[in-house]
Structures are given as C-alpha cells and as structure tokens.
Amino acid sequence: xxxxxxxxPTFGGSGVLAxxxxxxLAQKGxxxxxxxxxxxxxxxxxxxxxxxxxxxxPTYPLFDFPPYETALASTLVDVIKNNDxxxxxxxxxxxxxxxxxxxxxxxxxxxxxxxxxxxxxxxDITLVGRDKxxxxxxxxxxxxxxxxxxVSENLKAETLSHFHIEKEIDVILNFVDVSRFNRKxxxxxxxxxxxxxxxxxxxxxxxxxxxxxxxxxxxxxEVNKKIPSKLLFVxxxxxxxxxxxxxxxxxxxxxxxxxxxxxxxxxxxxxxDLFLLTSxxxxxxxxxxxxxxxxxxxxxxxxxxxxxxxxxxxTGHLSNVGDVENMTAQALQILKxxxxxxxxxxxxxxxxxxxxxxxxxxxYEKLYERFL
Numbered sequence: 001x002x003x004x005x006x007x008x009p010t011f012g013g014s015g016v017l018a019x020x021x022x023x024x025l026a027q028k029g030x031x032x033x034x035x036x037x038x039x040x041x042x043x044x045x046x047x048x049x050x051x052x053x054x055x056x057x058p059t060y061p062l063f064d065f066p067p068y069e070t071a072l073a074s075t076l077v078d079v080i081k082n083n084d085x086x087x088x089x090x091x092x093x094x095x096x097x098x099x100x101x102x103x104x105x106x107x108x109x110x111x112x113x114x115x116x117x118x119x120x121x122x123x124d125i126t127l128v129g130r131d132k133x134x135x136x137x138x139x140x141x142x143x144x145x146x147x148x149x150x151v152s153e154n155l156k157a158e159t160l161s162h163f164h165i166e167k168e169i170d171v172i173l174n175f176v177d178v179s180r181f182n183r184k185x186x187x188x189x190x191x192x193x194x195x196x197x198x199x200x201x202x203x204x205x206x207x208x209x210x211x212x213x214x215x216x217x218x219x220x221x222e223v224n225k226k227i228p229s230k231l232l233f234v235x236x237x238x239x240x241x242x243x244x245x246x247x248x249x250x251x252x253x254x255x256x257x258x259x260x261x262x263x264x265x266x267x268x269x270x271x272x273d274l275f276l277l278t279s280x281x282x283x284x285x286x287x288x289x290x291x292x293x294x295x296x297x298x299x300x301x302x303x304x305x306x307x308x309x310x311x312x313x314x315t316g317h318l319s320n321v322g323d324v325e326n327m328t329a330q331a332l333q334i335l336k337x338x339x340x341x342x343x344x345x346x347x348x349x350x351x352x353x354x355x356x357x358x359x360x361x362x363x364y365e366k367l368y369e370r371f372l
Contacts, residue, residue: 001087002084003031003085003087004079005022005033006072009036014122014124017091017174017175020357023043024361026050032049033051035053041261055071055072056071058071073106077106080107087371088116088117093120094124094134097116097138097142098140101140101141115147119150122155122284122304123283125138125155147170148165150171151173151305154304155305174355174360175359175360175361176293193232198228199230199274200231200232202276203233203277204265205234206235207236211239212278213239214242215322215324216276217250219278220256221252223332226332231257232257232272233259234262240258244258270294274299275298276300276327276331277298277300279306281303282300282304285305285306291348292348299330300316300318301319301321315351
C-alpha cells in the first residue's frame with residue numbers, strides 16, 4: 001500500500017504514535033509518505049520505504065497568521081497525485097481532518113477518490129475541539145472522514161458525548177515497540193544521576209497546565225523526605241518555570257534535573273525506578289505505556305484512559321487528580337524495598353506486552369484494506 005500520514009512532528013503523543021506507526025508499516029513493505037511542516041522527531045535515520053514531504057507556508061504582509069491549513073491541503077493534493085497514494089491517514093483532527101477533506105474534494109474534481117482515515121488522539125476532542133470557534137468544522141470534517149479511530153475507549157466515549165458523530169468510531173489502542181524499550185540500564189549514567197544509590201523518579205510531558213507538573217514536584221519533595229531520591233523532568237513547555245520555582249521553594253531543586261526534550265527515551269527510562277503522571281486528563285497516556293515497556297511502574301491519576309493501561313496494584317497505582325498525599329503514599333509503597341520495586345517492575349513490563357506494536361499495526365492494516 002502507498003499511505004500518506006499527516007501528523008504534528010513534535011514530541012506529543014499523537015506525533016509519536018503516527019511516526020512509529022509509519023515506521024512499522026514501512027518495515028512491513030508499505031510505502032509511507034509523511035506530510036507535515038518539519039521532519040517528525042521520531043523519524044530518525046533513513047528508511048528505504050519512508051518519504052518525507054515538507055509543507056511550505058509562504059508568508060505575505062497581508063497575513064497576520066500564515067494559512068497552514070490551506071498550504072497543507074495543497075501539499076496533500078500534490079503528494080497524492082504525484083505518488084499515486086492509496087489512502088490518507090491523518091492524526092489529530094485539528095487542522096488535519098479539515099485539510100484532508102479539502103484535498104479530497106479537489107481530487108474528486110480530477111477523478112481521484114482518496115480515502116481519508118482520521119485518528120483522534122485526545123485534546124483535539126477534549127480541549128481544543130470543544131471550543132466553539134472550532135467545533136463545527138471539527139464535527140463536519142470528522143464525519144466526512146471515511147473511517148474514524150480513537151486511541152482509547154475513554155476517548156471514544158468523550159467524542160460521542162460532545163460531538164454529533166454520525167459514523168462508527170473504531171478503537172485501536174495506542175501501542176509501543178516493546179523491543180525498543182527492553183534495555184539494560186547504563187550503570188555509569190545512573191551513577192551520574194544518583195551517585196549514592198538514590199531512587200530515580202521520572203516525569204515526561206510537554207509541561208502544559210493539564211499535566212499538573214507542580215504535583216510532581218510536591219510528590220517528589222515528600223518522597224525524598226523518607227527515601228533518598230532524584231527526580232528527572234523530561235520535556236519542556238509553559239509550566240517548566242513554575243515547576244522550577246516550586247522546587248526551590250520546597251528546597252529540593254538540587255535533587256531535580258530538568259533535562260529538556262529527549263529523543264532517546266529508552267536510555268532514560270532504563271535507569272528510572274518510578275514514573276509519575278499527574279495529569280488532569282490523558283486520553284491514553286502513551287508516556288506511561290513507554291515507561292511500563294521499560295519495566296518502570298507508574299503512579300498516575302485515574303483520569304481519562306489511564307485506567308485502561310495502568311492497573312492499580314499491579315503495574316503501579318491510580319489516584320484522584322490532585323490527591324498529592326495519596327500519590328505520595330503510593331510512591332513510597334512501591335519504592336520502600338527492592339523486592340517490592342522488583343515485583344512492580346516485572347509486572348509493568350509484562351503488562352506492556354499486550355500493547356506491543358506487532359499486535360496493533362495489523363489492526364490498522366485491516367482497516368486500510370476496507371477502503372482499497
């Protein structure tokens with residue numbers, strides 16, 4: 001198959017999943033064309049069956065905001081025609097689904113019907129998509145897609161409750177390449193972070209308000225009082241300064257490292273003992289699944305689809321949003337001794353196998369084949 005994939009090229013979950021899906025499809029012999037405004041961060045090294053097409057957005061004095069959606073639609077038309085693509089798979093509804101609809105209509109006038117599959121990822125539905133500024137266009141373009149998928153049962157339910165969707169939504173869960181995260185920790189790396197054998201806690205996100213990174217700092221501060229620990233913050237975003245200020249206020253700034261955006265998460269996760277995810281909402285929680293694949297238990301909120309992957313008492317613990325006291329107790333319970341921690345690590349790794357990429361990619365292939 002010749003497949004076009006439209007996504008955001010950033011570190012966010014939708015871009016990561018779209019890129020990993022494209023890479024897996026290419027390994028199975030499909031020709032995959034990524035279409036976005038810059039090379040996806042997870043695309044990495046050269047792969048024979050993968051092609052990248054950059055969307056160029058001209059700037060003119062007339063435009064306060066360059067019309068990316070229009071440029072994307074035009075680029076889609078060009079790529080589909082020149083490469084004779086079989087279908088288009090767009091990730092994150094805004095603005096990709098509406099741009100795909102526009103491209104589809106243009107191509108219809110030229111005698112080509114391109115199937116469009118839209119995958120909903122989370123905030124495109126639960127946050128941005130609900131805004132009345134976007135809602136009518138989001139609803140229309142989703143309904144005009146030939147197929148709709150959601151990355152969790154929770155996201156499907158959220159979509160159906162807030163939008164008038166006229167088509168069936170297929171749930172195809174997020175996935176992880178378990179083999180990629182099955183790594184032994186680099187001892188020298190761990191000793192640099194925790195020279196005296198401290199426990200290593202980890203949080204990775206885009207530091208938006210919805211991630212509640214201040215809660216991560218508060219939990220760590222309390223854990224560190226009883227169990228010597230270090231905290232790694234991976235990622236960047238608008239709430240980073242707030243987290244840094246709070247760490248100074250609580251006197252734990254010397255025990256925390258902000259390492260910024262990182263592509264090689266498997267090396268960082270390999271040295272971690274516990275992953276903290278305090279989000280107000282997660283449609284799925286791909287970062288938590290990657291942690292589990294690396295054998296790292298997760299203490300998370302029970303928001304959104306997190307309960308579909310993090311099994312309370314098995315792979316980690318779940319708690320109500322904002323319940324810092326309870327999440328602190330849960331973290332201490334996991335980290336209290338080596339035997340308990342080892343048990344959680346083993347169960348987390350074992351559970352992640354259910355979401356391995358080799359089980360999920362065939363579901364997308366089967367969906368594609370319905371439209372060929």
